[in-house]
Amino acid sequence: MERRQFLVTGALAPLATLFGCDTREPLLRVSGITWVGYEPLFLARELGLLPPERIRLIESPSNTNSLMQLASGEVEAATLTLDEFIMARAGGIPVRIALVFDTSQGADVVMARPGIDRVEDLAGHRIGVEETAAGALMLRKSLEAGGLIPDDVIRVPLIGGAHMAAYQNGEIDAVISYEPFASRLAALGATRLYDSSAFPGLIVDVLAVSERAISHHYTALASLLTAYFEALAVVKSSPERAHRLMAPRLGLTVEQTAEAYQGIALLSLNDNHAWLEPPATPLREAARTVAEIMQSNALIDQIPDLSDLATARFLPEGP
Numbered sequence: 001m002e003r004r005q006f007l008v009t010g011a012l013a014p015l016a017t018l019f020g021c022d023t024r025e026p027l028l029r030v031s032g033i034t035w036v037g038y039e040p041l042f043l044a045r046e047l048g049l050l051p052p053e054r055i056r057l058i059e060s061p062s063n064t065n066s067l068m069q070l071a072s073g074e075v076e077a078a079t080l081t082l083d084e085f086i087m088a089r090a091g092g093i094p095v096r097i098a099l100v101f102d103t104s105q106g107a108d109v110v111m112a113r114p115g116i117d118r119v120e121d122l123a124g125h126r127i128g129v130e131e132t133a134a135g136a137l138m139l140r141k142s143l144e145a146g147g148l149i150p151d152d153v154i155r156v157p158l159i160g161g162a163h164m165a166a167y168q169n170g171e172i173d174a175v176i177s178y179e180p181f182a183s184r185l186a187a188l189g190a191t192r193l194y195d196s197s198a199f200p201g202l203i204v205d206v207l208a209v210s211e212r213a214i215s216h217h218y219t220a221l222a223s224l225l226t227a228y229f230e231a232l233a234v235v236k237s238s239p240e241r242a243h244r245l246m247a248p249r250l251g252l253t254v255e256q257t258a259e260a261y262q263g264i265a266l267l268s269l270n271d272n273h274a275w276l277e278p279p280a281t282p283l284r285e286a287a288r289t290v291a292e293i294m295q296s297n298a299l300i301d302q303i304p305d306l307s308d309l310a311t312a313r314f315l316p317e318g319p
Contacts, residue, residue: 028213028220031058031066032079034161036179036260037102037205039246040231041079041224046245047234049227054220062159063132070095076213077221082204083133083290089304096214097283097310099207099225100267100275106197107263108134109182110142111190112174113167119146119193128158128166128175133299134203137290138176140297141202142194164188179260180250187256195263202293204286214311221314229269229316236266269318276312283310 032038044050045057058075060066066078071093079101080088088095116122119142129135143149156172163181166172167188174193177185186192196203209221235242243257250257267275275283284306291303 025054025219026076026216027053028055028077028217028224029058029075030055030077030079030207030224031060031069031075033060033063033066034180034250035079035205036107036250036257037104037264037266038079039250040101040235040242040266041228042249043234043242043246044227044231046249047231049230051223055224055227061161062130063134064130064159067093070208070210073210076217077207077209077224080206080208081132081134082206082287083137083202083294083299085206085208086287086291086294086304086306087133087300088208089306090300090302094211095208096211096308097206097276098209098214098221098312098314099228100272100283101205101207102264102266103201104178104196104203104205104264105200106195107179107182107260108138108196108203109177109192109263110138110174110194111167111177111182111185112193114189114191116174116193117191119143120148122146122174122193123148123152124154125173126154126156126171128156128163128172128177130159130176131157133294135176136297136299137202137293138196141199142176145194145198179263180252180256183252183256183260197263201286202290204290209311214313218314222316225314226316232266232268235261269316272315273312273318276310276315280310280312 032041042057063080063084066080067084067088069075070078085097116125129139158166163175163177164184167175167185167190243254247254247257252260287306287309291306294300295303
């Protein structure tokens with residue numbers, strides 16, 4: 001989940017803008033998993049809005065893998081949940097948030113086999129869960145809701161892409177999942193026991209960018225965010241077209257794709273300016289709350305520095 005600071009100062013920002021058009025600017029590599037909240041980024045690629053010679057989206061099997069790529073320098077940016085970003089900071093990775101994609105309001109779920117009808121019924125059963133902070137957070141919150149503790153269940157480590165096979169092969173009785181996998185599991189007969197609508201604001205999806213990329217990929221990052229918001233505009237203004245284009249990559253029908261988006265709130269450009277521009281109050285408050293939960297549940301030893309979490313310099317200007 002997941003070490004040098006070199007920030008472009010305010011005095012140098014105009015020069016970064018001036019020289020950003022230099023074709024020698026390195027390729028910007030962005031790692032991302034299959035998740036409805038990130039999908040407008042991949043939709044931008046589908047719409048031809050991302051120059052392939054400047055920006056490459058790399059499809060990752062899990063956020064854990066994305067964090068490892070970010071830590072090793074294989075990529076310059078990665079789509080992560082806020083708690084995973086905090087874990088990266090706690091691990092010493094010099095990253096900042098350049099975009100807030102969404103907040104989960106039901107799209108992160110506990111899916112179970114028929115016959116397991118309540119969270120309390122999970123006792124003694126095998127639960128698939130990703131070895132990530134988000135997975136641990138969902139597991140703990142759901143178990144608490146059922147009056148259970150982690151020792152009451154059998155934890156089976158899984159990555160997102162393995163949810164379906166593990167369920168079909170009988171390796172698990174329930175799974176901490178998310179869209180689009182939750183809808184695919186529902187199609188197999190799994191039922192929803194609990195979801196993130198019970199604690200809105202705790203699962204937030206962000207674009208984590210390395211400090212090196214902030215100083216060396218100005219043009220590409222600005223282009224990436226511009227393309228993202230252009231694609232998001234298509235999602236908002238022409239949802240049927242957007243869902244039709246996104247459905248194949250998500251592995252859902254158009255109708256399932258539309259339903260999956262009911263479980264998240266996609267943040268607008270104006271929302272992003274409010275979350276990321278100083279004093280970035282919404283982001284700082286969310287990060288502090290999540291970090292305290294993580295520390296109390298031994299997911300991190302201590303709360304990392306949360307004073308300089310974000311940069312708004314790559315956002316397009318608001319309307």
